[in-house]
């Protein structure tokens with residue numbers, strides 16, 4: 456049995472479902488093939504940066520996310536062992552200053568987020584299939600996907616295949632797009648906790664003490680997504696039966712008294728750890744196929760931008776598709792060009808943030824102390840926060856050079872601004 460579509464989307468997570476909803480609303484015939492039968496907590500993104508929230512507005516999806524429980528955060532605090540908690544709290548950063556009309560980052564549980572977009576795509580008229588096994592993906596001038604669903608093997612053809620199938624993208628492999636990856640910098644583990652009512656529900660926070668750095672993003676109702684960074688040498692530090700307990704105990708920090716509420720909270724999902732790194736593709740398209748989201752390459756989660764990146768991919772690719780009937784590869788060159796520079800800038804920014812927050816020991820501690828002092832005297836020292844919150848395009852190109860890294864981190868020039 457063969458069916459014909461305008462677009463077949465492999466992967467019905469954030470990127471796949473958002474693109475399906477947008478293009479189905481534009482009147483295109485869409486097939487979405489999603490592997491899972493239920494969206495589960497895999498410790499994935501739940502914090503959307505203000506510039507990503509702006510992208511959801513441009514896509515007409517913002518109200519949907521808010522009605523599904525999206526929760527805005529109002530301020531950011533950076534705790535650190537080199538300063539008193541009161542000092543950290545006094546210099547809290549308001550989060551409504553970065554993008555006009557956006558009150559701050561938006562938090563929404565990842566499984567709920569995926570399901571909300573998946574349902575929206577179905578309501579918009581896309582054909583949604585899940586529990587699907589995709590067995591063959593062929594790009595080229597006659598794109599085709601073979602899959603098994605409900606015990607039946609089918610072939611579908613389309614004008615274009617969108618690969619929205621995440622980090623290990625089968626679409627990327629099938630159309631021979633090379634993925635580049637840099638070396639992991641540190642370990643990064645995440646856990647969802649419930650019962651943290653003592654945590655201010657509008658405050659996100661990060662902080663470093665001894666050999667552990669934390670991040671906390673409340674979702675409302677006492678639920679908080681917490682992350683921890685630690686050294687690559689300690690990759691099994693939180694493995695095993697008591698891993699979640701040991702992980703939460705690591706949040707008890709003298710420099711961050713509110714963390715007691717996190718340490719006392721209950722795990723509400725799995726504790727999963729990752730090697731934090733960046734990955735990118737030179738051209739996220741080939742004849743008959745375009746990659747979006749993590750499939751096209753990802754940013755180090757230390758700066759929490761994968762969702763914002765994915766929403767921007769969806770917005771740019773759908774604008775191109777809606778603007779022309781000629782969907783041959785040349786149409787996607789502006790997307791590739793913009794994405795390459797966007798990811799280069801975010802890679803640069805994530806490396807600075809990783810060096811500052813997730814390196815440990817005396818030299819790193821001294822550097823953080825000086826960084827706070829220098830930032831207080833000259834706000835430009837911490838300007839990379841604008842790339843994270845307002846978007847990498849809001850800063851001039853000279854903020855992403857080896858000289859800039861040397862200036863911010865006070866280290867020898869590496870020549871690496873790739």
Ligand SMILES: Cc1cc2nc3c(=O)[nH]c(=O)nc-3n(C[C@H](O)[C@H](O)[C@H](O)COP(=O)(O)OP(=O)(O)OC[C@H]3O[C@@H](n4cnc5c(N)ncnc54)[C@H](O)[C@@H]3O)c2cc1C
Pocket residue numbers: 465466467468469470471488489490491498499500501502503504587589619620621622624625643644645729747748749750753756759760761762763764765
């Ligand atoms: C530890 C960690 C923390 C993070 N925190 C944040 C954060 O706070 N904020 C943020 O913005 N980003 C964060 N991210 C990144 C963010 O989660 C991703 O960038 C985002 O989920 C990418 O969306 P996607 O749709 O491209 O891919 P995914 O969310 O990975 O979705 C891919 C979908 O494709 C399906 N699929 C895969 N293979 C196939 C196949 N062969 N056939 C059919 N379907 C398939 C999967 O089941 C899934 O539903 C984090 C990532 C990690 C690892």
